[in-house]
Amino acid sequence: MSYRLYYWTGLQGRGEFVRLCLEDAGAAYTDVAREEGDEIMTAFLEGNQEGALPFAPPFLTSGRLVIAQVANILQYLGPRHALVPESESRRLYAHQLQLTITDLVAEVHDTHHPVSTEQYYEDQRAEAKRRAKDFCESRIPKFLGYFEQVLERGGGKHPLREHSYVDLSLFQVMAGLDYAFPKTMARQSLPLLRDLARRVADRPNIAAYLASERRVPFNTNGIFRHYPELDG
Secondary structure, eight states, X not given: OEEEEEOOTTOOTTHHHHHHHHHHHTOEEEEHHHHHOGGGGHHHHTTOSSSOOOSSSOEEEETTEEEESHHHHHHHHHHHTTOSOSSHHHHHHHHHHHHHHHHHHHHHHHHXXXXXXXXXXXXXXXXXXXXXXXXXXXXXXXXXXXXXXXXXXXXXXXXXXXXXXXHHHHHHHHHHHHHHOHHHHHTOOOHHHHHHHHHHHHSHHHHHHHTSTTSOOOOTTSSSOOOXXXXX
């Protein structure tokens, strides 16, 4: 099966969670907008293509299927590439954890755009400082403390006691937060998450991907942005 992934060019963003899954699985896929330009997505977003109507990228096509929303895409890919356990209870748990990661990613975005996505960061800097202060002091410890507990309950190595797409997403969360909030992250005690992130980075397919040009560097166009004044 060859997949077609649609996401904005020039940034990692939410599409990166899907890329990591595809790369780890060694799946054949085309990063469509990077080859044909962002405008290739317009027909899907305006409802001029068959299949489900995406609200926004990322979305994935697999044959005639159109699948949008990161957690939904990963729920589809996981069983097909041995990236989720077989039992229904653990597949539901994986989806629950991925939805919690989705909540965290939304809060990360709102640290630099707390008022409006239509305004530049510079137009809402004061509000961003207030939002980021709470995020660094309260939300990062709460979210990451939760995932540290998840790992502990899973035996210390994996949230689901075996490698899954949740591991890959937690790696991306840790990498993104380290980039965006290095001072805040240096103050967190997260031995299990740190160990998980190192092990994911060492997986052969992921290591090759991280060293390739396909891994776009973090930048101030994505979700995880480093503004020193926001890193309390």
